[in-house]
Amino acid sequence: MEAKTRSKKYSQEALLEDGSMDWKGLDKAACCAGVAGDATFDRLKHPEVRYEVTDHCNAECIMCPRDLHKQGRAHGVMNLELYKKSLDEVAALGARKIVLTGFGEPLVDKTLEDKIRCAKIKNLNTYIITNASLLTPQRAHSLIKSGLDEMRVSFYGMHRQSYNNVMKKLDFDVTMANLLRFLEMRRELGGKKPRVEISWLIMPETEADTGLFKEFWEPRVDAIEIWKPHNFGDGRSYRQRHADPSLKRGCGRPENGPLQIQWNGEVIPCCYDYNNQIILGNAFEEPVLDILNGGKYRLLRKAHRERTFGMFPYCNQCDQLLPHADALIYTNRHNLPFEVAVRLSNTDLYDLEKDAQFNPGDFSQRYAEGLVEPQKK
Numbered sequence: 369m370e371a372k373t374r375s376k377k378y379s380q381e382a383l384l385e386d387g388s389m390d391w392k393g394l395d396k397a398a399c400c401a402g403v404a405g406d407a408t409f410d411r412l413k414h415p416e417v418r419y420e421v422t423d424h425c426n427a428e429c430i431m432c433p434r435d436l437h438k439q440g441r442a443h444g445v446m447n448l449e450l451y452k453k454s455l456d457e458v459a460a461l462g463a464r465k466i467v468l469t470g471f472g473e474p475l476v477d478k479t480l481e482d483k484i485r486c487a488k489i490k491n492l493n494t495y496i497i498t499n500a501s502l503l504t505p506q507r508a509h510s511l512i513k514s515g516l517d518e519m520r521v522s523f524y525g526m527h528r529q530s531y532n533n534v535m536k537k538l539d540f541d542v543t544m545a546n547l548l549r550f551l552e553m554r555r556e557l558g559g560k561k562p563r564v565e566i567s568w569l570i571m572p573e574t575e576a577d578t579g580l581f582k583e584f585w586e587p588r589v590d591a592i593e594i595w596k597p598h599n600f601g602d603g604r605s606y607r608q609r610h611a612d613p614s615l616k617r618g619c620g621r622p623e624n625g626p627l628q629i630q631w632n633g634e635v636i637p638c639c640y641d642y643n644n645q646i647i648l649g650n651a652f653e654e655p656v657l658d659i660l661n662g663g664k665y666r667l668l669r670k671a672h673r674e675r676t677f678g679m680f681p682y683c684n685q686c687d688q689l690l691p692h693a694d695a696l697i698y699t700n701r702h703n704l705p706f707e708v709a710v711r712l713s714n715t716d717l718y719d720l721e722k723d724a725q726f727n728p729g730d731f732s733q734r735y736a737e738g739l740v741e742p743q744k745k
Contacts, residue, residue, distance in 0.1 A: 378650045383664045388646045390681050399679075403666035409657055411462040413723065414625030416716050418639065419454075420470020421446045421477040422631055427499055428536045429524070431569060433603025433642060437471065440643035446631040448479045450652045452486055454629065457656055463627075465493040465716050470630060471642040475502040481514040488515035495715055497522065501538045503546040508553050516562040520715075521547065523566050526577035526584065534573050551588060563735075565591040570697060571606075582698070591701040591735050593714075598695065599687045601640040607687040607695070616689040618672030620720030622665070626713060627656065635659050637668060637683070645682045702730050 376382055384396065422445040428434050455466070466487045468474050474496045477483070484494045495518040503511075511519075523543070525531025531540035551564065566585045570578055578594065585592050597606040621638040628636050633652030634644050646668070649659030659665060671677055677684035693707035702709070702717065711719055717726035728736065 374650070374653045378647070378653055380663045383647060383649070383662070384667075386647065388682065389664075389667075389679055391679075394679070399667060400663050403663065403670050406666050406669070409660040412458065412625065412627060412656075413623075414627070414713070414718055414720075415462055415464040415725075416467060416626035416713065416718065417458045417463045417465075418467040418470065418626050418628045418715075419446060419451060419483070420472060420628075420630045421451075421468050421474050421480060421483060423470060423472040424476045425471075425473040425499075426476060426501060427473065427538050429499075429522075430534055430536065430573070431524075431571065431597045431600075431604060431606070433600050436603055437642055442632065444631050445477050445479075446483075447652075448482055450633065451483055454633075454651055454656075455486055455490065455492075457651075458627065459490045459492065461656060463492060465495065467495045467497075467626070467715050469495075469497040470628070470639060472631075473502065474498055475507060481510050484511075484514040484516050493517045493716075495520070499523075499535065499538060499543065500546050500550070501535075501543045503543075503550055505549060505553070508546070508550040512554060512557055512559070512562070518565070518715075519562045520565045520567055522569075523547070523581075523585070524569050524571075524574050526580040530574055530577050534571070548588075560590075563591070564589045565593065565701065568592065568594045569597045570594060571597055586700065591699070591732075593696070593701060594698040596695045596697065598640075598692075600642060601645075601682065601686060603642060607692060608690060609685050609687055611690055613675070613677075615691065616675060616677060618675065618721075619686070619688040620672075620711070620723070621688075622668045622672050624718070624720050624723045626715070626718070627651075627660075640686060640688065641682065646680060700732050701735050702726075703732055704730055 423443050424445065425434060468480060468483055474480050475498055487494050494516050496516065497520045500521045524534045525540060528540040566589050568578065568581050582592065599605060599607050599609060628638055629651045630636060630644055633650040635648045635651050636644050637646050637648065648665045649662055651659065668680060671679045671683065677689065693710055696706045696709050699709065711721045713720055
């Protein structure tokens with residue numbers, strides 16, 4: 369691998385003093401020395417890497433803190449060549465699944481299909497999360513032909529008024545037509561890829577439509593899931609945020625991934641950090657293993673292991689540290705108890721707390737059959 373040049377902004381010294389950590393009452397040198405002997409990463413533990421191909425979005429959904437994101441950080445689209453180099457690196461480190469979505473709409477990225485094809489050449493599973501409003505017939509055809517494996521669609525509202533009120537700047541009729549046309553095109557092309565999952569959130573604006581959502585979409589797509597909304601870090605307040613510290617526990621993400629690389633290469637702990645408030649390094653400027661084994665990432669893992677979240681204030685206020693089994697309302701994707709399901713990465717169903725891969729035997733029969741490759745004629 370060719371050498372990378374790291375800017376001063378991403379040196380460990382700078383990252384430890386960038387304002388994302390609270391050193392009050394702590395001896396920084398002693399804290400850093402205390403994690404220097406921690407186990408070293410020599411490959412990815414969680415075989416999934418998430419690439420934020422862009423943070424741009426054509427919608428302003430009410431549950432999504434895009435209002436706080438507009439001035440929160442720089443915006444852009446991930447450079448294709450930098451992505452390719454990074455993909456080579458993470459594949460060599462054990463990546464098997466690539467999620468091409470972060471805090472943005474991936475279909476805004478005109479090189480998305482190229483990025484999918486690059487991953488498929490390396491036999492990597494590919495996954496996107498989209499609002500499907502830009503899923504024109506031409507784009508649908510190119511996505512299917514690119515080899516995309518899975519597509520999760522956020523669809524909140526089963527009538528024009530409810531949908532347009534929640535998914536602002538989008539149009540119910542356009543998105544509905546896009547999705548139905550996509551499913552028909554997939555059938556015409558004789559395949560079962562990409563798998564399509566439709567996601568629903570129960571909010572005051574959508575609750576009355578929930579039964580209709582289930583009735584309409586469950587027979588048509590490979591899976592549906594119904595959730596209560598989360599806070600998106602500090603962006604919203606749908607769930608309890610602060611509580612008795614004894615109720616909090618580490619979410620598993622700093623220890624077990626997945627690796628989250630933003631459009632400009634910055635590595636952050638997880639997708640809830642929509643404004644890159646905890647920067648751990650830059651994967652376009654330094655080796656991934658250097659980031660995973662860096663002092664700041666080690667301290668973040670220690671804070672989660674020992675429940676000393678105060679060192680990282682952004683983590684300390686996150687709803688993911690509190691019990692939230694009631695957040696999942698319905699899924700036909702798998703048969704796991706909800707208290708187990710909410711511990712999982714919703715992309716590859718990796719158990720983030722127990723560091724365990726998903727057992728395919730826990731898929732529902734419907735979804736498992738959908739994952740079987742069609743016979744070639």
